[in-house]
Amino acid sequence: MSTASHDDVVGRYVRVEVEGAEYDVFYLEAGQGQPLVCQHTAGCHNHQWRELLRDPDITSRYRVIAYDLPRHGKSDPPNNTEWWTSEYRLTTDHFTGFVVAFCDALALDEPIFMGSSFGGNVALDLAHRRPDRFHAVIPVEGADHAPGFYLDWWQHPHANAAQVSASGTWDLMAPQSPLADRWKTWFYYTQGSEAFRGDLYYYSVDHDLRGRLGEIDTDRCPVVMLTGEYDYLTTPEDGRRTADGIPGAEFLEMSEIGHFPMSENYPRFKPYLEQALEMIARKTGTDTHAAG
Amino acid sequence: MSSAGATTAAERFRELSDGDPEIQAHGQHFSCSYLLDMIEHRFLVRMHRGKVEELVTDPGPLEPYDFAIRAGRETWEGFCSEVPPPMCHGIWSATFQRDMTLEGNHLVIMQNLRVLTRQLELLRITGPLG
Numbered sequence: 135m136s137t138a139s140h141d142d143v144v145g146r147y148v149r150v151e152v153e154g155a156e157y158d159v160f161y162l163e164a165g166q167g168q169p170l171v172c173q174h175t176a177g178c179h180n181h182q183w184r185e186l187l188r189d190p191d192i193t194s195r196y197r198v199i200a201y202d203l204p205r206h207g208k209s210d211p212p213n214n215t216e217w218w219t220s221e222y223r224l225t226t227d228h229f230t231g232f233v234v235a236f237c238d239a240l241a242l243d244e245p246i247f248m249g250s251s252f253g254g255n256v257a258l259d260l261a262h263r264r265p266d267r268f269h270a271v272i273p274v275e276g277a278d279h280a281p282g283f284y285l286d287w288w289q290h291p292h293a294n295a296a297q298v299s300a301s302g303t304w305d306l307m308a309p310q311s312p313l314a315d316r317w318k319t320w321f322y323y324t325q326g327s328e329a330f331r332g333d334l335y336y337y338s339v340d341h342d343l344r345g346r347l348g349e350i351d352t353d354r355c356p357v358v359m360l361t362g363e364y365d366y367l368t369t370p371e372d373g374r375r376t377a378d379g380i381p382g383a384e385f386l387e388m389s390e391i392g393h394f395p396m397s398e399n400y401p402r403f404k405p406y407l408e409q410a411l412e413m414i415a416r417k418t419g420t421d422t423h424a425a426g
Numbered sequence: 427m428s429s430a431g432a433t434t435a436a437e438r439f440r441e442l443s444d445g446d447p448e449i450q451a452h453g454q455h456f457s458c459s460y461l462l463d464m465i466e467h468r469f470l471v472r473m474h475r476g477k478v479e480e481l482v483t484d485p486g487p488l489e490p491y492d493f494a495i496r497a498g499r500e501t502w503e504g505f506c507s508e509v510p511p512p513m514c515h516g517i518w519s520a521t522f523q524r525d526m527t528l529e530g531n532h533l534v535i536m537q538n539l540r541v542l543t544r545q546l547e548l549l550r551i552t553g554p555l556g
């Protein structure tokens with residue numbers, strides 16, 4: 135008899151088509167209940183959500199699904215294009231289209247979407263474009279506009295792109311976060327440098343909701359924003375300003391944590407996430423304790 | 427701060443760097459020179475294969491270096507504290523959000539970013555060099 139100690143997280147692939155591109159998308163999932171769809175940060179992969187996926191306080195109430203965006207982790211670039219002949223630049227259209235197509239492929243009903251960094255920005259874009267498709271969104275470290283990180287250094291041929299991407303994001307984490315978790319996050323970043331710069335085209339250039347935040351309807355799709363005090367890219371001021379521009383949006387500043395809260399210090403992040411989920415449940419009248 | 431005090435903190439920085447397991451494990455190609463333009467003094471750090479070859483306090487005007495890190499007193503004091511406050515906690519955060527500047531050859535910074543980041547965090551132990 136096997137004595138292996140398995141947890142309940144499982145990984146699968148699903149075929150997703152968006153804007154003519156065909157992807158085999160890898161995702162991890164655990165739990166039962168309302169879908170909680172999780173997007174990793176730019177140039178990274180779904181292991182940033184490793185502790186959330188294994189947290190019974192959450193998975194007893196939510197079906198947590200953390201996918202690898204195409205070109206990240208175990209999700210390859212498109213199957214049906216010569217992707218190596220063009221420069222990768224992620225756009226708002228493609229990113230939002232992908233998330234919706236992924237949720238459709240899994241036939242998810244009333245999913246809550248949560249993403250960090252460029253995932254936080256796309257959460258705002260999803261609330262803006264497709265409030266009909268999402269129960270609510272939790273933009274983590276997101277903002278209406280996040281300029282300044284679409285840099286050539288991420289792929290400069292005279293430097294080690296893996297280390298530049300990983301150490302270039304080191305300061306995005308709080309010094310209080312456990313060293314082992316910061317190093318895991320660093321390690322993930324060494325694996326994603328090829329996509330990082332193209333992801334940041336979306337993050338710092340194509341994503342721009344300035345002047346349009348008021349169009350987000352939080353009665354249809356509630357928005358609860360979370361931002362860490364050590365995030366120098368999308369600062370708490372950026373998050374608060376963005377939330378203030380969205381009628382009905384909520385904003386929580388997280389102390390002693392940075393730009394990768396779920397990955398750099400999940401125990402610190404967890405109470406803020408639970409507070410956000412409670413806010414959504416109250417606003418939408420859903421009972422998140424039913425499955426617990 | 428007196429020059430003697432500055433020398434003490436600088437020597438401590440040198441000892442910590444040369445004995446740091448991370449720098450010694452990954453710094454075999456860490457060879458460059460840079461200037462820390464601190465509160466009262468400037469410090470020229472010459473690195474060779476992961477070791478501090480020379481640490482010069484207030485170098486002369488024609489001493490060459492690859493890049494310089496400059497900031498005001500408040501930023502350096504935050505940067506060099508045991509638990510730096512938000513936005514003082516690294517060269518990226520302090521250049522994006524505070525008055526720190528990175529001058530000179532940025533390519534050398536990027537080529538050595540991993541170990542340089544670690545080395546600069548040793549300032550959290552020594553405090554400002556001076």
